[in-house]
Amino acid sequence: MPAPAVAACPAVEFHDVTVAYGRRPVLWNIDLVIQAPGLFGILGPNGAGKSTLLKAALGLVPLAGGRITLFGRPLAEVRRRIGYVPQRETVDWDFPVNVMDVVLMGTYAGLGWFRRPGAAERERARAALERVGLADLADRQIGRLSGGQQQRVFLARALAQNADLYFLDEPMAGVDARSQERIFRVLDDLRREGRLVVVVHHDLRSAADWFDGAALVDMRLVAAGPAAAVLTPENLRRTYAGHIDVLDELGRAVERGGRTA
Amino acid sequence: MTAFMGIPYNTLVVAAAVAAVGFAAGVVGCFGVLRRRALAGDAASHATLAGVVAAFLVTGRRDLPTLLAGAFVAAVASLGCLVLIRRSTRTRDDAATALVLSVSFGVGIALLSGLSARGIPGAGGLEQFLLGHTAALTAADAVTLAVVSLVVVLVVCAGLKEATLVSFDPAFAAASGWPVGLIDYALVALVAAMVVAGLPAAGAVLVTALVVIPPVAARQWTDRVPTMLVLAGAIGCAAALGGVVASALVPRLATGPTIVLVAAALFVVSACFAPERGWLARCVRPER
Numbered sequence: 399m400p401a402p403a404v405a406a407c408p409a410v411e412f413h414d415v416t417v418a419y420g421r422r423p424v425l426w427n428i429d430l431v432i433q434a435p436g437l438f439g440i441l442g443p444n445g446a447g448k449s450t451l452l453k454a455a456l457g458l459v460p461l462a463g464g465r466i467t468l469f470g471r472p473l474a475e476v477r478r479r480i481g482y483v484p485q486r487e488t489v490d491w492d493f494p495v496n497v498m499d500v501v502l503m504g505t506y507a508g509l510g511w512f513r514r515p516g517a518a519e520r521e522r523a524r525a526a527l528e529r530v531g532l533a534d535l536a537d538r539q540i541g542r543l544s545g546g547q548q549q550r551v552f553l554a555r556a557l558a559q560n561a562d563l564y565f566l567d568e569p570m571a572g573v574d575a576r577s578q579e580r581i582f583r584v585l586d587d588l589r590r591e592g593r594l595v596v597v598v599h600h601d602l603r604s605a606a607d608w609f610d611g612a613a614l615v616d617m618r619l620v621a622a623g624p625a626a627a628v629l630t631p632e633n634l635r636r637t638y639a640g641h642i643d644v645l646d647e648l649g650r651a652v653e654r655g656g657r658t659a
Numbered sequence: 660m661t662a663f664m665g666i667p668y669n670t671l672v673v674a675a676a677v678a679a680v681g682f683a684a685g686v687v688g689c690f691g692v693l694r695r696r697a698l699a700g701d702a703a704s705h706a707t708l709a710g711v712v713a714a715f716l717v718t719g720r721r722d723l724p725t726l727l728a729g730a731f732v733a734a735v736a737s738l739g740c741l742v743l744i745r746r747s748t749r750t751r752d753d754a755a756t757a758l759v760l761s762v763s764f765g766v767g768i769a770l771l772s773g774l775s776a777r778g779i780p781g782a783g784g785l786e787q788f789l790l791g792h793t794a795a796l797t798a799a800d801a802v803t804l805a806v807v808s809l810v811v812v813l814v815v816c817a818g819l820k821e822a823t824l825v826s827f828d829p830a831f832a833a834a835s836g837w838p839v840g841l842i843d844y845a846l847v848a849l850v851a852a853m854v855v856a857g858l859p860a861a862g863a864v865l866v867t868a869l870v871v872i873p874p875v876a877a878r879q880w881t882d883r884v885p886t887m888l889v890l891a892g893a894i895g896c897a898a899a900l901g902g903v904v905a906s907a908l909v910p911r912l913a914t915g916p917t918i919v920l921v922a923a924a925l926f927v928v929s930a931c932f933a934p935e936r937g938w939l940a941r942c943v944r945p946e947r
Contacts, residue, residue, distance in 0.1 A: 456834040474836075482834040489828045493693065494882050503824050507835040512817050539882040559835065 407470030409434035409563050409594040410455060415464035417447070417454050423462070424450045426618045432611065434563065434594035437585055439609035439625065441599055443638055446616045448598040449485065452565045455596075456482055468563060478507060481561030483552045485568050491541045491548060498536040500551050501526055504558030519558075526557035529587075531580055546577025553581055564588060564595045571600065582608050605629060669798050674903045676801030676808075677793055677860045681869060681899025681918075683808035684853040685891035686815055688870030689877070689884070691850045693826045698753065699741060699847070701867040702760040704854045706737035708767030708863040711788045712774060721785070723800040727855050730788075734851040737763045767863065791862035791915030793903050800859070807856045811849055815888070822846055823884050860899060862915035869895055872922040879933035894929075898922035 410432040417425040424447040432438050440448050453459045455466055457473045468476050481504075504526065505519040515523075527533045530550040535543065540551060549569055556564055566585075570578050585595045586608070599605055605612060606629050613622035614629075614637040621633045663671055691700050707730035714729020715721050737759050744755045771789075774782045787795060796804075815822065824832045825842045833839045850870055857866040877890035902918030931938045 453830075458830060458833055477836040480834070482831055484828065484830045484834075488830055490695075493827050494878060494884050494887050495823070495827060496882065499823075499883070500827070503828070503831065506820060506824055507837070509820075511821070514820060541882075555831075565834075 407467075408432060409469055410596065411467045411470070412451075412455075413465050413467075415454060415466060416462045417450050417459055418462040419459075424617065425454070425615075428464070428615075428619050430613060430619060430622055432594060432596060435589050435592045436594050436611050437589045437609050438594065438596045438611040438613070439599045439605050440596065440613050440615060441602065441605055441629075441637070442615035442620075444600075446637075448615055449567050451615060452567050452596070452598055456480065456565060479562040481556040481559040481564040483549075483556045483564070483566040483569055486545065486549055486552065486571065491543075493540065495540060496536070497527065497532060497538050497540060497543070497551050498523060500540060501536075501554045501558050504555040504560075507559070522560070523554070523558050526554040529557055529584055530554045544574065544577075545572045546574040549573050550577055550581060553584060557584070562593050564593065566595065566597045568598050568600060570604070578604075602629070602634070670907055672798040672801045673793055673796045674900060674907075676796075676805040677899045677903045677914075678896045679805045679808040680853070680856050680860055681873075681895035681897070682892040683811045683895075684857050684866075684869040684899075685873035685877070685893070685895025686812055686888045687846075687849045687853050688895070689874040689888050689891050690815075690822050690826055690846045691870055692874040692878070693884075694843070694846065696847065696850070697867075697871045698756045699738060700850050700854060700870050702741060702756050702763065703734040703737050703851050704858075704863055704867045705760045706733045706763035706767070707731075707855060707858055707866075708788055709733050709763055709770055710736075710767075711858070711863075712767060712770040712785055715782065715785060716770070716774075721782075723796070723859065724803060726785075726788070727858065730855045730858055731851060733763070733767075734854055735848070738847055738851065764863070787862070787913075788858055789862050789864060790913035791858070791860050791865065791902075791918070793860050793906060793914045796859055804856050804859070807852060811852055811856075812892075814845075814849060818842070818845070819885065819888075860902060860914050861918050862913065865915040865919050868919040868922055869898070872919070872926050873898065876922070876926040876929040879929040879936045882935070894922065894925050897925065 408431045412428045412430040415425060415428040416423060428451065440451060442448050450459060454461060455468065466473065468480065501523040502515045502519060505515050505522055509515060524533065524536070527536055530553050532547060532550055532554060535547065540548060543551065553569065569581055573581070585597065588595050606625055609625045611623065612625040612628040614620040614633055616637045620637045621628045691697055710730040710733025711726045713733065714726050718725055741755055741759045744750050744758065745752065771786060774785065784795065821837065821842050825837065825839050829839045853870055854866050857869045861869050873891040873895035874887065876894050877887045880890055881887050898918050898921040901921035902914040905917040906912045906914045934940055
């Protein structure tokens, strides 16, 4: 649980953040405040800069302008309280490590230079695997897992980080329904424990069901706040304007969003 | 102590040292291969020839430590050029690598032929760095190479956790606060060190084989990084020893090609007969 003094500060604060790759801006003047605890979705069309938003918060891309604070502090001071689940395709799943090896990587930052994980770290990793339902696959090579299992390994690694604030990049992409349900349940538990979980998500249909807060992004911030207030037909139309392919999905999402509200 | 079972003492020391070089090269090479930097090592190895000749021209000395210091500087400089070209000209990785490789090797060959054309005294023998020739090594040289190999292996063992993390998932490593750039540079420097240490045995053209073939062969047999390191070391060791023995038996035979051939044979065996990933296993069990 976060200490009360820290909890008073918003867990995530973007002040007028602009990010550019080379000369091409990907995010413009983002002002965003997210309070802990919560399960917060970042939604928007492809190429809207959703992942870049996460990477900016994690210090993985340089800011062209503005600043970001986490728990009221610069990232470097609170790094150990941050957990991260990168997109699944960013790593080589044929890499010679097994499930346990990957989950143990979540304990490395706490160990520091040159110290190897011991019994305590293994215990933490095993508990994390238990939580995502993969305890019996600890010794399996990661290439021999399904997409959903691979995603749950990444989630278990983040759980082993034992963070107060989690950033997940597209954790439901290419994931079977059963894994999706399992992942959402774990994320929901994290919220109940008082943590903040920020998720880049592409599926509008499930968004209103799971997230209590949401932001719609299309290079600029279109809307942010409680999910029910953000995922309105008007906001979605503004975010996805020109993205014909999602109009159908949009219709269903709006219908669903109305029910949840 | 001049001979053991009829083998000259010097030959024994050189063989042991080259075996150590083969082991260490196989071990660090694993991270070059896993990080998908195998070709960068190739560029660096071709650049070492220019470093060897330049070191001789600048210092006028031709003792092994001086020449290899020059080779290391050239290897690091070529990798620096590689990064610079990629960042400043939007040239793709493979093209940039090919560019650095051919240019730096061209410089080395030009220096070498310029040297022999003018008949500069003492320059003879530098061309042995092209294909490798262990017969010329002294026991003192061999000890130097063995010490470098030992240090490199110890550093890799110490930083195994960090190296594995950065090779597997650099973004996660960076997000959890590890200096990914620094660890990457350290790994590249270690590979460069072994490319240079392998130079007398395998030569500038073929020394990359020592840091690439053993890891690739070892990968066939195992799904764990630590096991892969040990196996790659053993395969590198066997290849290096094979090269030394062959060139000790056959006068004037260059060591480098023999080392590469032994390594390649071990790779073929691994690719065919490894239990899970091998060609035979996949024929029998086609579901994977």
